[in-house]
Amino acid sequence: MHDLKQLITIKGTRDGLTLFIDDTCSFDEAVNELREKLLANQPKQKEPRVSVTIKLGNRFLSDDQKESLHNLIRDENRFIIQGIESEVITKNEALAFMEDSEVKTVNRIVRSGQVLEVTGDLLLIGDVNPGGTVVSTGNIYIMGHLHGIAHAGVNGDRNTIIAASYMNPSQLRIADYISRAPDYESDGVYMECGLIDEEQDKIIIDRLQVLAQKQKSINRFERRIKNG
Structure with missing residues (x-):
């Protein structure tokens, strides 16, 4: 028995x-x-x-x-x-999770006075001109020039990052952190990213290569792009 x-x-x-x-x-x-x-x-x-x-x-x-x-x-x-x-x-929770983790691909130029806001990660193929703003609950990847404002992790996610082919923003924001001109080179830099450095307690600009060691989110982004 x-x-x-x-x-x-x-x-x-x-x-x-x-x-x-x-x-x-x-x-x-x-x-x-x-x-x-x-x-x-x-x-x-x-x-x-x-x-x-x-x-x-x-x-x-x-x-x-x-x-x-x-x-x-x-x-x-x-x-x-x-x-x-x-x-x-629940189904509603699953749909909300999918929306929040989805990569939104946008092909446009964000001009002065315009605001592009998405839920999830943003992949922008185009420029953000001075006076333009991009906002995302997730990461922000810009295949172009960033001259305006970028705000990642708008709902409070401090692990998000902002990457651009050419980084010369007027302002970077990640969650509740704000980076102004003294925190990055005014002439702009190529293929760089902004992320929160917890030891310095501020947003820093660094090479894209640091994401392989510091950010799991970039790996998730790569998998989503490969898997469609």
Whole structure:
């Protein structure tokens, strides 16, 4: 006679408990075993509250099911839910992720007074003239001259970069960092990129080759270009 499969695995960490829920059983089966495991591992009254992180694997929970888990764990006095993590996302979340990670290719000149703004990485085949602005939630790659303003990681991603065939911007911005004229050569430079140097706590201009060591994002960009 075979032993019953364990549906709930509990591991202790410095931050509390991590609960791994088998993703092949029914939700009701998982809840029943979870209730038993929580009672067996309930901390004593004098001990501080214990944080619990729940890992669902390839299981998607409805809002009602999440609420059931919250209620179950709250009922066991000394536990606090730190988070519920799943490898499964909704269709809307997947579409939003695809849009945010997509490379938007634009073939145009951004002239003075114009603003080109995209979600995801921007590949601009053309120039950004003085007074023109390009803005992206991801990286910015310009196959041309950058004379205007470029703002990468506009939603706060400090790991993004700005690269251009000819770099002579009036201003570079990455997330909440701003680089003005003293931070780069006023005469312009060829095939350079702007990125945040954490040690100097500012945007620097460097050779494109440094991205191979410092930025994983450029590798993702290369794969997306190769794979279409």
